[in-house]
Amino acid sequence: MAGKRHIIGYAGVLSAALAVGFVPVTPRLDYYIYDLISRTDTYTAPPQSVVVAIDEETLQARGGTRNYRPILTEALQGLAQAQPAAIAIDMLLADRTEEQIDKPLEAAMLATPNLVLHSLLTSDGRWEDPLPLFKPLAKAVGHAHLELQRTDGISRSIALQVIADDDARYALALEAYKIARGAQIMESLEDLQIGDTAIDLPRDGARAMPIRFRAPGEIPTISVLQIPHNLEAIRGKVAFIGVTSLPAANDRLLNPAGVELPGVEIHAHAYETLARGDFLYPAGNTLVLAVCGMLVLAAGLAFWFLSGWRPYALGALLIVGAMASPIPFYAQGIVFPFFPPLATSWLGVAAAASYQHFVVRRQLRLAQSDKERYQQAIHWAAHEMRTPLTAIQGSSELMTRYNLPDAKRNQLSEMINSESKRLARIIQTFLDVERLAEGQVELKREPFTAADLVATCHQRVAPLAERKRISITLDTPIDGTLVGDRELMEFALYNLLTNAVKYSPADTQVRVRAALSAKELRLAVEDQGMGIDAKELKNIFNKFYRTKKAEASGEVGTGIGLSIVQQIVTSHGGRIDVTSTPGKGSCFTMILMARPVSQVASGAE
């Protein structure tokens, strides 16, 4: 029963550790670890795209930023020679400019077969599209939003689809990929399908695709001025045209490796990720919960089954393992968060360790003291039984060996009879006390007089007192009827009397006083013995406690008598009081519920 409760408590503590550790906190740490791991990526396959850069030199040679469109026209004309698989323009072409500028651009676009243009969301949530002049010339219009979270300026993923104003746009890179492959984009709530490539990113997660960046410089960047010299490098690739000039470009972001990149190059990296088909997916909550649950379970099992340093060593290993868990997941294409396994493994180990330490160790100690108490009780019973057994043995031997006169024979057999009864009583008391200690005893409820109780105990302790020439005086008459278990009550009073005799020097007095008030009987045993120090007084009812004086006196004792006395008295609804002066004597008073004998006899209330 206790074991079952124990398991439930343990499971409860561990579940709490899991729940607290799993609560989502700021993902900053998760990002940091993701960035670290993603830096280890290396790719050997040749890139499928090029960046056609309107760089500083181009702007200087062509008269600055106000000539973007003539530069773009020049780029498109140059690229026509190279026949790229597609051309994506990462520049907003929403405003009308002069006729002699836009016309040649229109003509260049017309001559470009696989053109992708871009659009942006305005601050009021509408799409800002290319001019109607240009838009029909593009095979697709993609959105150019690079930032998903504006937390730290690091670009980790792009939204493959942005829905605004009832109009869904795919990312520029995705449109370029579609055009280059000559496929269509099919979308469902759960995924995107381009040709035979499926991307399992749900719509309600903005279809955030982690970009797997290649090392800086791996995707060739070709200045517009250099196009004629690089036709072969561009042929068959997808060309992303955009501004890279540091002062002019307004969309520079960091990649997870901390390298600053112009927006157009980030589109190219997103394209490479698509082209390789090498997607990373965020770990689902169920997976994260399962891994965290397993970590907590492992911590729980370790501390349940192992002892000493082993569970701690295993716990430390678990924490290290939890910290490293994003690495193998990453290798499987899963972005696993760092913090939840770390937090749950720590909390799991801490919870399991403290539970085992405090609860289990405490129970162990309790069980141990229970065992000791039981041993002591057996010790006591064996000790008490020795006297009557010796008497019985001696008497029976006398009876068989010698031819004794009848009178002597009768005396001996009476002795055997009474001593075996005493033996039975000791065994009964032992059993009662054991059951009393476990709180499962049903007390007898019989009436008996205080006078009888005192007389019986007095008789029993008399030989012991005589040996030390200690006189026991009784207050008479003793009034009062008690209700309860007489055997146990006798045990209690007898114990107080033997203690009084045991812990008193020879030739002293022990007094038994009885005072009956309306409902209470105060039964006091007063001695002139060694007494008990005030500091030790509160401990004497503890099991096995013996005062220093008592130890020094050479009197044998187990230190459990008083604890049993207290248990008997309290289970009868009474209490026990002690006053003591070291060197002068002690007084133990049992305060019990009782009524005058006359009232009980007449049956009055």
Ligand code: ADP
């Ligand atoms: P035991 O007598 O077997 O040691 P008890 O539980 O009866 O065990 O008593 C506990 C301790 O209380 C004794 O060891 C002794 O130190 C102290 N004690 C009990 N009664 C007296 C007394 N009348 N005078 C002095 N010390 C006492």
